[in-house]
Amino acid sequence: MADVETPVPDFAVAVADRQQTESKLRDSDSAKTDFEDEVHRLRGGAAKRRRIHELKSDFEQLSTRASDTITSQGVACDRMQEQVDHLQEELQKASKQLKCITSQRDHAVAEKKQIASARTQNARLEQRLNQMEALHASIKQLQQEKSALQTDLSASRGTSDYLAGQMDRLTTENAGLKTERGQARD
Structure with a gap:
């Protein structure tokens, strides 16, 4: 009888061991699932961080390009304005000289019949007048070029406004991604 009673406790121990092992397996499966979920979440977070980094880099490049464009257009505009100011001064001088020369020519034409040296x-x-008229024509042409350059500058400013809109869009998208990342953390 002693031999018969011994297997029963061994069987009970074996059943208890088996139940304990099954419980550990269930816990292990649950832990594995939790671990896989955590890995998936971390990978998603890493992908979002990479996207945010890409967007930040794109934003910085666009910002730099826009800033460079605005700066170069501003410098070009300043140079053009200096040229225009200089040309306007020259035009005023030329206009005064033209009036003076025209007056002198008219006077000389009136005296031409009387004095041989007046010829x-x-x-x-006449030669000076032609030069002044050529200068006057050149100045008018430069004013037309100035107008065309100002039109180009306006177009560049439109491009700058477009780039500013792109920067705003990227900033909004970046804020959305940060919000998603914050929600994902929660």
Whole structure:
């Protein structure tokens, strides 16, 4: 009888061991699932961080390009304005000279019939007048070029506004990604 009673406690121990092992397996499966979920969440977070980094890099590049464009257009505009100011001064001088030369020519033409030496002076005055008219025509052409350059500058500013809109869009998208990341953490 002693031999018969011994297997029963061994069987009970074996059943208890088996139940304990099954419980550990269930816990292990649950832990594995939790671990896989955590790995998936971390990978998602890493992907979001990479995307945020890409967006930040794109934003910085766009910002740098826009800043460079605005700076170069501003410098070009300043140079153009200096040229225009200089040309306007030259135009005023040329206009005064043209009026003066025209007056002198008219006076010389009136005296041409009376004084032989006035013919030589008249020829010189005509030459100066032609030069001044050519200068005047050049100045008008430069003013037209200035107008075209100002149109180009306006177009560049439109491009700058477009780039600023792109920067705003990227900033909004970046804020959305940060919000998603914050929600994902929660």
